[in-house]
Structures are given as C-alpha cells and as structure tokens.
Amino acid sequence: MEKFGFFISKGRQINYDSNDRSIAEYIYEREPSFRRCIECGGCSATCTTGSMTKFSLRELHILIKRGENDKVMESLKKCMLCGKCILVCPRGVNTRNIVVLAKQAFQKSAAYAI
Amino acid sequence: MQFDPFVIPFNIGLNFILLYTVIRCVVWFRGLSRADKLRMQRGFFGTPFAQSLREIFLESLLHRKILKTNFRLGYMHMSLAFGWFLLIFFGTIEADVFGTRHLNAPYRAIFFRFFNPEHGRMGFESVYGFLMDLILAFVLSGLFLAIIKRFYSRIVGMKKTTRLKPSDKVALTALWLIFPSRLLAESFTCGAYGTGSFLTGTLGSWLASFLPAQQLAYPFWWLYSLSLGTFFILLPVTRYMHIPTELFLIFMRNSGIKTGDKTGSYSEVEVFSCSSCGICIDTCQLNTSAGITNIQSAYLMKAIRNNSNVAEIAHNCLMCGRCDQVCPVGIELSPIRMIQRRAGENDIAYKNTYKDYFRTRQITASEKPDISPVYNFLPEVNPDKADVLYFAGCMTHLTPSIKNSMVRILEASGLNYKFIDEDGGACCGRPLMLAGQDREARELINYNSQLIWKSGAQTLVTSCPICYKVFRESYYLDVEVLHHSQFIKNLIDEDIVKLNFLRKRVVYHTPCDLGRGSGVYNEPKEVLTHISRLEKSKFEDDKSLCCGGSLANMKIGSQKRSLIARDAAAELTRTSPDILATACPLCKKTFSSATTTRVADIAELVAEALIVSSVKRSTNKKIFSAKELAAIS
Ligand code: SF4
Ligand code: SF4
Ligand code: SF4
Ligand code: SF4
Numbered sequence: 001m002e003k004f005g006f007f008i009s010k011g012r013q014i015n016y017d018s019n020d021r022s023i024a025e026y027i028y029e030r031e032p033s034f035r036r037c038i039e040c041g042g043c044s045a046t047c048t049t050g051s052m053t054k055f056s057l058r059e060l061h062i063l064i065k066r067g068e069n070d071k072v073m074e075s076l077k078k079c080m081l082c083g084k085c086i087l088v089c090p091r092g093v094n095t096r097n098i099v100v101l102a103k104q105a106f107q108k109s110a111a112y113a114i
Numbered sequence: 115m116q117f118d119p120f121v122i123p124f125n126i127g128l129n130f131i132l133l134y135t136v137i138r139c140v141v142w143f144r145g146l147s148r149a150d151k152l153r154m155q156r157g158f159f160g161t162p163f164a165q166s167l168r169e170i171f172l173e174s175l176l177h178r179k180i181l182k183t184n185f186r187l188g189y190m191h192m193s194l195a196f197g198w199f200l201l202i203f204f205g206t207i208e209a210d211v212f213g214t215r216h217l218n219a220p221y222r223a224i225f226f227r228f229f230n231p232e233h234g235r236m237g238f239e240s241v242y243g244f245l246m247d248l249i250l251a252f253v254l255s256g257l258f259l260a261i262i263k264r265f266y267s268r269i270v271g272m273k274k275t276t277r278l279k280p281s282d283k284v285a286l287t288a289l290w291l292i293f294p295s296r297l298l299a300e301s302f303t304c305g306a307y308g309t310g311s312f313l314t315g316t317l318g319s320w321l322a323s324f325l326p327a328q329q330l331a332y333p334f335w336w337l338y339s340l341s342l343g344t345f346f347i348l349l350p351v352t353r354y355m356h357i358p359t360e361l362f363l364i365f366m367r368n369s370g371i372k373t374g375d376k377t378g379s380y381s382e383v384e385v386f387s388c389s390s391c392g393i394c395i396d397t398c399q400l401n402t403s404a405g406i407t408n409i410q411s412a413y414l415m416k417a418i419r420n421n422s423n424v425a426e427i428a429h430n431c432l433m434c435g436r437c438d439q440v441c442p443v444g445i446e447l448s449p450i451r452m453i454q455r456r457a458g459e460n461d462i463a464y465k466n467t468y469k470d471y472f473r474t475r476q477i478t479a480s481e482k483p484d485i486s487p488v489y490n491f492l493p494e495v496n497p498d499k500a501d502v503l504y505f506a507g508c509m510t511h512l513t514p515s516i517k518n519s520m521v522r523i524l525e526a527s528g529l530n531y532k533f534i535d536e537d538g539g540a541c542c543g544r545p546l547m548l549a550g551q552d553r554e555a556r557e558l559i560n561y562n563s564q565l566i567w568k569s570g571a572q573t574l575v576t577s578c579p580i581c582y583k584v585f586r587e588s589y590y591l592d593v594e595v596l597h598h599s600q601f602i603k604n605l606i607d608e609d610i611v612k613l614n615f616l617r618k619r620v621v622y623h624t625p626c627d628l629g630r631g632s633g634v635y636n637e638p639k640e641v642l643t644h645i646s647r648l649e650k651s652k653f654e655d656d657k658s659l660c661c662g663g664s665l666a667n668m669k670i671g672s673q674k675r676s677l678i679a680r681d682a683a684a685e686l687t688r689t690s691p692d693i694l695a696t697a698c699p700l701c702k703k704t705f706s707s708a709t710t711t712r713v714a715d716i717a718e719l720v721a722e723a724l725i726v727s728s729v730k731r732s733t734n735k736k737i738f739s740a741k742e743l744a745a746i747s
Pocket of ligand 1: 036037038039040041042043044057058061085088089090091092093095
C-alpha cells in the first residue's frame with residue numbers, strides 16, 4: 001500500500017461489558033486511593049522509567065480502570081518502585097502499592113497466566 | 115515419706131519439656147549451615163561460652179535491658195524469671211542439705227514442704243525458711259503485676275499489651291496458678307504443723323484458725339503439680355517456648371551466627387525467642403502516631419510462629435529499625451521481616467495444635483524464577499572519567515535545593531567530579547529490594563555498577579541514605595562510598611572548603627537508613643557543629659524517630675504518613691530551633707509539610723555557609739585529587 005502519510009485508525013469504542021475489570025476491582029479493594037487518581041499525569045512526568053521509555057503510570061491507571069489489560073502486565077514490570085511518583089502526586093495516591101497490587105493481581109488471575 | 119501420686123503430673127511435664135527442648139535444639143543445630151555448625155562448636159568451647167552464661171544471667175534472668183527501658187515491666191519479668199530460678203536453686207539446696215537424702219529427684223525439691231512438713235522450726239532452718247518465703251513473695255509480686263498488666267497495661271507503663279491465642283490462654287492460666295497454689299499448699303501444710311516463716315507461716319496459721327488445714331493442703335499440692343505439668347506440656351505450642359529457646363539463641367548469637375537472607379535455623383530460633391514483651395509495640399510509630407496496631411514485630415513473630423500468612427504484616431512497616439534497637443532479646447527483626455518480604459505470599463501450611471509440636475520449616479511458595487530481563491531499556495552509557503562521582507538519587511531529584519547545593523559544594527572543592535545521574539539515571543535498587551524483589555533489583559545494581567566502574571572513580575558520593583545503604587551493602591564496588599555528610603566532613607577536615615558560622619540553632623534528625631541502617635551518626639553532627647549551634651533532642655542517634663516517608667512501607671497512605679511526620683516533627687522542634695536539619699532528601703520532603711520550622715538538608719546549610727574563593731573556582735576544571743589539593747593549599 002502506498003504511504004500517504006496518514007492512516008485510518010481502528011475503532012476506539014470501549015466496551016465495558018466485554019472488558020475485564022477484575023484487576024481494577026482487585027486494586028480498588030486493597031488500595032482505595034486508586035479511586036482518587038485524577039489522571040493528571042504528574043507521576044508520569046517525574047517517572048524515572050518514564051524518562052527513558054514510553055512507560056506512563058497515568059496511562060496504566062487508565063487502561064486498568066477501563067479493563068484493557070492486554071499490554072499492562074508487560075509495562076508494569078518496567079517500574080523501578082523508586083517512589084518519585086508518590087511524592088509528586090497531588091491526590092495522595094499510593095502509586096507504588098498500585099503497581100505491586102496490579103502485578104499480584106495478574107499473577108493470581110488465571111486469565112493472564114504466563 | 116518419699117513419694118506421693120500427686121507429683122506425677124509434674125514429673126511427666128518436666129521430663130517431657132526437657133526431652134522436647136533437647137530434641138528441638140538438636141533439630142535446630144542440624145538445620146544450620148556447615149559454617150554455622152562449626153561456629154557453634156567452636157563457640158561452645160571458647161570464650162563465647164562464658165559470654166553466653168553471663169548474658170543468660172543478665173538478660174534471661176535479670177532482664178537488665180527491659181529494666182533499663184521500663185522499670186516496672188522489667189521488675190515484672192525479673193521477679194518471675196529470676197525469682198523462679200532462685201526458688202528452684204535454693205529449693206534444691208534446701209532439699210539436699212535438710213532432706214533425708216542427697217541428690218534428690220527434682221520433685222523432692224519442688225514439693226519439699228510436703229515431704230518435710232516439720233522442717234523449719236528453729237535455728238538455721240528457720241532462717242532458710244525465711245529466705246524461701248522471701249523469694250516466693252518476690253515471685254508473687256511479679257505475678258501480681260503480670261495479672262494487672264493483662265487487664266490494665268498502663269499500670270506497668272505499657273500502652274499496649276500483646277493479644278493471645280487460645281493455647282496461650284490455657285498456658286497463661288496454668289502459669290498464673292503455679293505460684294498462688296504453691297503459696298496456699300505450703301501455707302496449709304505449715305498451718306497444720308505450725309511451721310513456716312513470715313509468709314507461709316502467718317498465712318497458714320490464720321487459715322488454719324478457721325479451715326481444716328490438714329485436709330485442704332493435699333488438693334492444693336495436686337493443683338500446684340497439675341498447673342506445673344500443664345504449663346510444661348503446653349509450653350512448646352505457646353509463646354512460653356521463648357524461655358528455653360532464648361538460652362539457645364544466646365549461645366548461637368555469641369558464636370557469631372547471623373540471620374542471613376533466607377529462613378533458616380537461626381531465624382527460626384529468633385522467632386521462637388520473642389517473649390511477646392511488647393516493647394517493640396510501644397516503640398513503633400505506626401502504633402503511636404498512626405494507630406496501626408497489628409503489624410509490629412511482636413505480631414510478626416507470632417504470625418510466623420503460628421504459620422499464618424504474614425505478607426500483609428511484613429510489608430506494612432517503615433523498616434525504621436526502631437524495634438530492632440529496643441528488642442531486649444536482641445532479635446534481628448528487620449532481617450527477619452525482609453526474609454518474609456522476599457518469600458512473598460505463603461499458603462497456610464497447617465492449622466493444628468498437635469502439629470505445632472512437630473513443626474516443619476515454614477513453607478514458602480516456590481515460584482518459578484522468571485529470568486527475562488525487565489529493564490533492558492536502560493541505555494548503554496559511557497561516562498567520562500572522573501575521580502569523584504556524585505549520585506544524587508531519585509529522591510534528591512525531587513528536592514532540587516539539595517542537588518544544587520551539592521553541585522555548589524563540589525564545584526567549590528575543585529575536585530574532578532562527575533554528576534552521574536544529572537539527567538536522571540536508574541534507581542539504586544533498594545526500593546525494589548525492600549519490596550522483596552531482589553532479582554529485579556540486581557538488574558539495576560548491575561547497571562549502576564557498570565556505570566560507576568567505567569568512570570574509573572575512587573569515590574562515590576550520594577545524597578540519599580537509601581542509595582548509600584544499598585551501595586555499601588549490596589553493590590560489589592571497588593570505590594569508597596560516602597554519604598554527602600561524610601564527604602563534606604572530609605572536605606572540612608582537609609581544609610578544602612572554608613565555611614562561615616551561621617549563627618542558627620539547629621536540631622539534627624538522624625535519618626533511619628543513615629543512622630540505624632548504616633551506622634553513620636557522628637559525621638553529620640560534626641559538620642553541623644562546625645557551621646551552627648547544634649542542639650540535642652530527645653531522639654539522638656539510635657533513638658531517632660522515623661519521618662514517616664519511608665519507601666519501605668508500601669501499604670500506608672499519605673494520611674498516615676503525615677500523622678507520623680507531624681508527631682515526629684513536633685517532638686524534634688520542641689525547643690523551637692531555627693532549623694530542623696536532616697541528611698536525607700526524603701526526610702526533608704516529608705518534614706517540610708509537617709512543620710512550620712525551616713527544614714534543611716546538611717548540604718543546603720553547608721552551601722549557605724560556603725566561602726567561595728575565586729582561586730579555587732578557577733582550578734575546578736583541573737584534575738586534582740583531594741590529597742594533592744590539600745598539599746597545594
Ligand atoms: S500523579 Fe497521582 S493523581 Fe496524577 S495521574 Fe499520577 S497517580 Fe493519578
Ligand atoms: S515508582 Fe515506578 S512509576 Fe513511580 S516514578 Fe518510580 S519508576 Fe515511575
Ligand atoms: S520482638 Fe523483641 S521487643 Fe518485640 S515483643 Fe518480641 S522480644 Fe519484645
Ligand atoms: S521497623 Fe519501625 S515501623 Fe517497622 S515494626 Fe519496627 S518500629 Fe514499627
């Protein structure tokens with residue numbers, strides 16, 4: 001196909017019925033501050049890993065909440081748990097625990113068994 | 115009279131517990147690594163043995179450390195342990211000297227009065243009887259305190275007391291019954307025969323005045339024997355197992371055995387040595403400031419003993435090390451917690467009292483190791499050569515004033531330095547380690563090590579105690595690792611930088627990972643004394659508080675953290691100093707929002723006090739080592 005410099009993007013409807021929100025529920029239950037996140041992106045801006053890769057904690061939060069978990073596990077592993085995000089978060093979200101809990105949820109969940 | 119059926123429960127119990135303890139110790143010994151076995155054998159025949167005996171006397175009997183921390187609590191422990199020991203010791207002598215035979219079976223000493231009711235009428239015998247009564251009174255006074263403590267812990271000077279499991283309750287009741295039943299049994303016998311000293315004699319004759327003492331004595335001797343027997347039989351499955359275990363622990367420790375990083379015999383012995391004294395609970399700021407009362411070391415030890423899932427408890431801790439510092443048994447609490455963190459979630463192996471007698475090593479999930487690298491995105495770097503490396507660390511990047519101050523100081527020093535993570539580098543790896551993810555941490559450690567190694571530096575300076583600790587303990591580096599307070603101290607000592615005096619009253623807060631974690635107490639204070647009026651707080655050196663910001667605790671949220679920070683800051687600024695100084699970017703950040711007093715890192719204060727001479731500035735691009743520079747100036 002010729003490259004015209006543009007392309008047609010795929011449909012972006014989010015179907016909550018078919019998405020798997022179990023990971024999000026697992027986190028909500030154990031770390032209620034997950035609900036407080038306003039997706040401001042402060043964490044992603046300061047992130048140690050984020051300065052070297054496209055890793056973004058804010059994006060992961062959104063994906064998990066939407067239940068689009070496919071790529072999340074691989075991404076999560078990149079976090080170094082350094083804690084910078086906690087210190088900048090304006091909403092007092094316990095971000096590191098969310099990363100750890102999300103990893104745990106994936107490991108426990110049969111659907112994502114490695 | 116030589117024997118009576120009532121001694122049977124006691125005999126069974128005593129033989130059982132002696133046999134059990136020996137078997138248990140043999141099992142523990144066999145579980146040691148080869149090197150540790152050798153250590154113990156050597157320790158058993160050398161000076162460590164004498165040291166151990168001394169320690170057993172001072173700590174297991176007199177409870178010197180508890181006495182120092184809390185006199186009333188210490189008295190309670192001492193009167194029970196030391197008193198009971200004296201009772202056995204002098205009882206054995208009494209039976210030997212005054213009894214019909216020498217070298218008696220233990221029961222004849224314990225129940226001496228029953229077999230020799232006529233004893234102690236006059237002369238030396240009655241003096242001895244007085245002594246025995248005195249010891250019994252001593253034990254009873256401790257028991258009295260213990261009972262009060264169970265219901266009103268504040269009277270003993272404790273805010274919280276430990277919670278009990280059912281078998282503990284039965285054993286506790288048996289323990290409580292031992293001495294009162296001895297008192298009543300002896301009193302009735304004395305009352306019937308008109309013997310006994312100030313305690314048993316007086317109580318006995320009073321009781322005999324309106325009760326049939328002769329008939330009542332016998333049931334109480336049964337009760338005494340039964341409660342002793344029950345206590346001994348239940349001992350292995352209750353917290354009282356700490357009594358024999360602690361003795362073994364002392365021998366092990368004095369032979370030079372350390373906890374290590376896996377569950378092993380030693381860590382198990384430590385876990386069983388915890389007496390649930392509760393001192394760690396009162397020391398923990400998660401309890402005193404944040405109101406979390408189920409994760410303290412006493413509960414962790416208990417949960418491990420009970421084979422329950424400890425992951426949640428293990429992770430909910432600041433790793434401040436305050437409890438390690440106060441534990442009178444000297445259990446290495448932080449390493450044990452780290453073992454549990456590494457182990458991850460373990461399935462509850464069994465919940466069965468019977469099986470508790472034959473404990474197997476705690477079963478931890480054997481996860482299939484995932485060896486694919488996680489941080490392969492880290493860029494390959496070829497740093498410039500330098501003599502001194504400065505590694506600010508993630509936290510310092512969020513407190514730019516510390517970073518900038520360090521750059522100013524390094525510039526002023528004229529040393530050939532390189533700021534390796536100026537544009538942000540990888541994390542040092544300690545936060546991952548604290549989360550129990552050693553393998554991932556190793557990746558970061560290898561990456562950073564290469565970076566440091568390639569630069570050919572001799573000195574690595576870091577501003578963050580968290581990085582400092584991991585650089586020193588877990589990196590295999592050929593460089594001298596310095597925290598910036600130590601580095602600045604060297605600069606001052608060698609006259610490389612000149613500083614003004616700031617005329618400010620300063621209180622210094624020792625960061626956990628720098629102080630208790632790495633043993634750096636004096637350098638920061640010496641630097642501060644050099645530039646300001648350093649004042650003492652109530653929380654100096656190893657007693658220092660935790661700011662609450664610790665990355666080691668994954669579980670608590672921002673509110674609890676600020677509660678801890680506020681209390682700690684209030685304590686430290688009680689004398690209203692001009693500046694609350696610290697040596698950690700995380701402490702600075704946490705305290706800044708918790709107090710109105712100015713919070714500053716040592717580096718900032720030094721940078722403020724810096725006298726910048728134009729000569730040195732011009733030399734800062736040349737390559738001088740600290741020594742050469744000292745020679746020039
Ligand atoms: S900084 Fe806090 S509120 Fe903002 S996106 Fe990150 S977690 Fe959410
Ligand atoms: S803890 Fe993870 S997500 Fe947060 S700043 Fe560090 S690397 Fe980024
Ligand atoms: S861990 Fe130490 S301080 Fe805490 S209850 Fe046990 S013996 Fe006491
Ligand atoms: S290390 Fe600190 S936070 Fe953790 S239990 Fe001990 S005193 Fe409490």
